[in-house]
Amino acid sequence: MLKIDALEFGYRSNRKILDDIKFDVAKGECVAILGNNGAGKSTMLKCLNKIISPQKGRVVVNEVDILKLNRLDIAKNTAYVAQKSEGSRITAYDAILLGRKPYIKLAPKKEDYEIVENIIASMSLEKFSLRYIDELSGGELQKVMIARALAQEPKVLLLDEPTSCLDLKNQLEVLKLIQNITKEKDIAVVIVIHDLNLALRYCDRFLFLKDNEIFCYGGMDVMTSENIGAVYQVPVTVQTYQNQKVVIPLT
Amino acid sequence: MDNNKKTACGVNYDQYVRRKVLTIVTLVVLTFLMALFAISAGSADIPVSEVLKALFGFGAAKNVLVTVNIRLPRILMAIVSGIGLAAAGCVMQSILKNPLASASTLGISQGASFGAAIAITFLGGGTVLGNTADAVTINNPYLTSFCAFAASMFVTFVILGLSKARKASPETMILAGVALSSLFAGATALLQYFSSDVQMAAIVFWTFGDLGRASMQNIQVSAVVTIGALIYFMFNRWNYNALECGEHTAIGLGVNVARVRLIGMTVASLTAATIVSFVGIINFIGLIAPHIMRRFVGNDYRYLLPASALMGALMLLISDTFARLIISPVILPIGAITSFLGAPLFLYLIFKGVGHNAEN
Numbered sequence: 212m213l214k215i216d217a218l219e220f221g222y223r224s225n226r227k228i229l230d231d232i233k234f235d236v237a238k239g240e241c242v243a244i245l246g247n248n249g250a251g252k253s254t255m256l257k258c259l260n261k262i263i264s265p266q267k268g269r270v271v272v273n274e275v276d277i278l279k280l281n282r283l284d285i286a287k288n289t290a291y292v293a294q295k296s297e298g299s300r301i302t303a304y305d306a307i308l309l310g311r312k313p314y315i316k317l318a319p320k321k322e323d324y325e326i327v328e329n330i331i332a333s334m335s336l337e338k339f340s341l342r343y344i345d346e347l348s349g350g351e352l353q354k355v356m357i358a359r360a361l362a363q364e365p366k367v368l369l370l371d372e373p374t375s376c377l378d379l380k381n382q383l384e385v386l387k388l389i390q391n392i393t394k395e396k397d398i399a400v401v402i403v404i405h406d407l408n409l410a411l412r413y414c415d416r417f418l419f420l421k422d423n424e425i426f427c428y429g430g431m432d433v434m435t436s437e438n439i440g441a442v443y444q445v446p447v448t449v450q451t452y453q454n455q456k457v458v459i460p461l462t
Numbered sequence: 463m464d465n466n467k468k469t470a471c472g473v474n475y476d477q478y479v480r481r482k483v484l485t486i487v488t489l490v491v492l493t494f495l496m497a498l499f500a501i502s503a504g505s506a507d508i509p510v511s512e513v514l515k516a517l518f519g520f521g522a523a524k525n526v527l528v529t530v531n532i533r534l535p536r537i538l539m540a541i542v543s544g545i546g547l548a549a550a551g552c553v554m555q556s557i558l559k560n561p562l563a564s565a566s567t568l569g570i571s572q573g574a575s576f577g578a579a580i581a582i583t584f585l586g587g588g589t590v591l592g593n594t595a596d597a598v599t600i601n602n603p604y605l606t607s608f609c610a611f612a613a614s615m616f617v618t619f620v621i622l623g624l625s626k627a628r629k630a631s632p633e634t635m636i637l638a639g640v641a642l643s644s645l646f647a648g649a650t651a652l653l654q655y656f657s658s659d660v661q662m663a664a665i666v667f668w669t670f671g672d673l674g675r676a677s678m679q680n681i682q683v684s685a686v687v688t689i690g691a692l693i694y695f696m697f698n699r700w701n702y703n704a705l706e707c708g709e710h711t712a713i714g715l716g717v718n719v720a721r722v723r724l725i726g727m728t729v730a731s732l733t734a735a736t737i738v739s740f741v742g743i744i745n746f747i748g749l750i751a752p753h754i755m756r757r758f759v760g761n762d763y764r765y766l767l768p769a770s771a772l773m774g775a776l777m778l779l780i781s782d783t784f785a786r787l788i789i790s791p792v793i794l795p796i797g798a799i800t801s802f803l804g805a806p807l808f809l810y811l812i813f814k815g816v817g818h819n820a821e822n
Contacts, residue, residue, distance in 0.1 A: 262713045283716035291714030299706040300760040304475055309707065312700050313716040324475075331473060340473045343760060359707075363715070 212238045213259075213367050213399040218268030220251075220258050228254050230423045232268065236367075236399040236416075241390060243410035244403045246420035246442060252403040253294065255420065256369050259401065260289040272366050286313035290360035294371040294403075296352055298345030303336060303355045306344050310362025330358050334388065350381030357388065361396070368392070370402040374409065382406075386413040407439065407458040431456060482765040485758055489772035496776055497541065500783040501533045505791040539676040539684065540782045541775040543737045544747055546688035548774020550730035551748025552767055553695050556702040557726045558632040564748035565734035568621060568639030570614045571745060572646040574738040577613025578668045579653045581606040583661050606668065607680070607739040614735035617642050621731075622724060635727065670795030671742035673782050680740040691733040692771060698722060699763040706761050746801040747774045750808050757811055777804060 218232035228251045236242050244252045258265040261278055269276045272288045280288070290310070301309075307330060311323040331340050336358060339351055347355065353373055360368055370389065374382040390413045393400045404410050410417060417433055419426040419442045426442055427433045434456060436449045446461040502513045508525050515521035516529035547565065554563040565571050585605055621638045628634040654662050676684070695702075701722045704712040712719050734748065751774040752766065759765040778796075781803055785794040 257710065260714055262710050282713070282718055286714060286716035289714075291710065293708055293710050293714075296711070297706070297708040300756060301703060301706060301762045302478070302760070304473060304478075305703070305762055306707065309700070309703055309715065312704055315700060328473070337473055341475070341478055356707075356711075369714075 212236060212273065214271040215259065216269040216271065218258055218265050220254060220263065220265040227423050229258065232425060234418055234425065234428050236401060238399060239394050239397045240416060241393045241400040241402060241414045242416045242418055243414035244401060244418050244420065245407065245410060250420040251423055252420055253371050256371050256401060256403050259369055260285055260291050262291065283313045286363060288365060289367040289369060290363040290365035292356045292360050292370045292373055294375060296356045298352060300343045300345055302341050303344055303347065304340045306355050307331065307358045307362050310359040313363060327362055330361050334358050349376050350384060353377060353385050354388065361392065366398055368398055368400045372403050372405065375405065382409060389413065411456050482759050486765065486768050486772065489769060489776060493541065493772055493776045493779065496779045497537050500537050500779050501529055503783060503787055504533060535676065535678055535681060536673050536782065537779065539673045539681050539741060540778045542681060542684045542688050543673065543741055543744060544775035544778035545771040546684065546691065546733045546737045547744060547748040548751035549692055549695055549767060549771040550734045552752035552770040553702065553726050553730045555752055556705055556763065557723045558635055560632060560636050561753065563636065565738065566745045569617045569643030569646055570731055570734050571738055571743050572643045573614040573617035574610040574735060575669050575743060576646040576650045577609035578606050579650045579665045581609035582664045582668065583653050583657045611735050611739035614738060617646065618728065618731035618735065622727060626724065669743045671744045671797035673741050673796055676740045684737050684740055687733055687736045691729050694729050695767055698726065699767060702763040743797045744800055745797060746804045747778055750804045751777055753808065754811060
């Protein structure tokens with residue numbers, strides 16, 4: 212589904228932020244990008260839909276290198292949810308309708324409105340869909356931004372720390388929503404996340420970035436105290452509680 | 463269509479859209495009524511019924527002369543200038559992500575003043591016909607307008623050139639505009655310092671702004687530029703909406719942000735420069751009209767752009783009529799009146815919180 216091959220990026224030619232990044236994500240799979248601050252997680256995510264252009268490498272979605280497509284076609288394949296969404300005086304409905312922008316020529320068609328309304332109904336956003344998004348709570352706004360991304364009908368959904376500004380209840384709600392969407396829409400999801408326990412709970416595979424490179428990539432088997440300790444430079448233990456792995460810092 | 467028809471997900475979106483459209487239709491009606499009143503009112507009052515006859519060439523010859531030859535061009539220029547300045551300000555505020563962006567913030571007005579001052583000081587563009595202030599005249603309006611336009615477009619291209627080198631970031635554009643604004647304001651002051659009394663009076667007179675100085679040809683040129691700009695802006699309304707959600711989100715939605723910014727700034731500046739070069743400095747409309755309408759229709763550029771443009775026209779019509787009537791037959795400077803009337807209204811809207819939320 213999504214295949215990243217030999218991706219390289221640096222702000223200056225002599226200073227690489229990302230070096231030889233290679234991994235793939237299957238349909239219906241959610242991959243967590245993990246690592247310290249400054250490891251290049253958000254930069255990598257932005258390279259995947261050319262928000263910033265990588266110097267080398269390919270991002271292949273269904274056998275097509277999307278880095279060679281124009282911006283509108285990239286937007287039809289991948290949708291991006293920023294770390295901190297900017298509230299504005301547009302309604303939640305119109306913010307979600309904005310997700311149809313790559314498909315709109317002069318004005319939205321009936322089909323565009325139907326897609327938006329189906330998403331609103333499926334995510335239970337009716338009660339605030341006609342409120343301005345600058346009046347919404349952090350959790351409501353993040354759900355609207357995810358709904359807007361879904362309106363793009365993407366094959367790949369990219370989320371940059373979608374829960375970083377949310378309280379625990381909203382973190383759990385938003386990540387559960389993402390988990391459900393991944394399975395129901397059968398799309399590939401790449402999510403940058405800091406909370407290892409939330410990643411363990413809601414993601415299928417885990418990619419650790421360290422020193423501009425992939426340190427390790429895999430399923431639950433890579434979530435070991437050795438790997439986590441090596442990446443974060445913090446001693447941890449990984450234990451199982453009610454059939455769920457949890458990471459506990461030892462400092 | 464049923465007024466309360468809900469969509470498939472139970473949301474009353476049709477009603478919400480109808481409210482926005484109704485706001486725009488109300489502004490069209492108000493602008494039309496205000497235009498009729500403005501033509502009718504003046505030192506020679508002409509009843510509205512006579513105005514309507516005169517507009518079609520009927521009625522008393524004196525009424526036709528005053529209506530068609532004197533007041534109609536002024537009213538048309540007020541409408542065109544209001545629409546152009548407000549639409550340009552609205553787009554500048556979006557693409558620069560700055561609520562203070564307008565032709566004057568970015569140095570375009572100051573560039574125009576400097577160009578006009580050059581024409582008046584060195585090229586013989588202004589003179590005095592008598593002893594009173596209103597006898598100061600711009601005796602070569604084409605030359606003055608041309609120099610004003612050239613200088614304001616020079617400012618635009620310097621801003622665009624500098625910002626292109628820095629990937630068209632809004633901060634670079636705003637800061638370059640503020641620097642150039644200061645530069646040209648200083649240069650104009652220096653020209654005034656070394657100019658004669660007559661030249662200085664002409665420069666000050668030009669910067670006051672005057673809708674009556676525009677010829678029918680000026681109005682046609684301004685109208686063509688303004689209509690072209692409005693079409694371009696409306697064509698890009700979804701891009702401006704996407705920019706409201708942040709630059710990275712906009713790119714993720716397929717918007718070529720740098721191109722939208724550079725072309726948008728060029729078109730907005732061209733529109734403002736054209737109008738300012740014909741009528742002088744009218745500062746506040748481009749800044750305030752979009753902010754007033756944001757309180758009523760929100761930031762959705764599908765509605766905000768036409769609503770702001772119409773509010774600009776309405777405000778300029780009201781200001782000009784006020785300027786003509788308040789101590790008639792003396793006509794007060796329109797640039798001062800727009801700020802004088804607009805600022806209290808704006809402050810009232812901000813502090814009283816007048817306006818709608820989306821649901822009522």
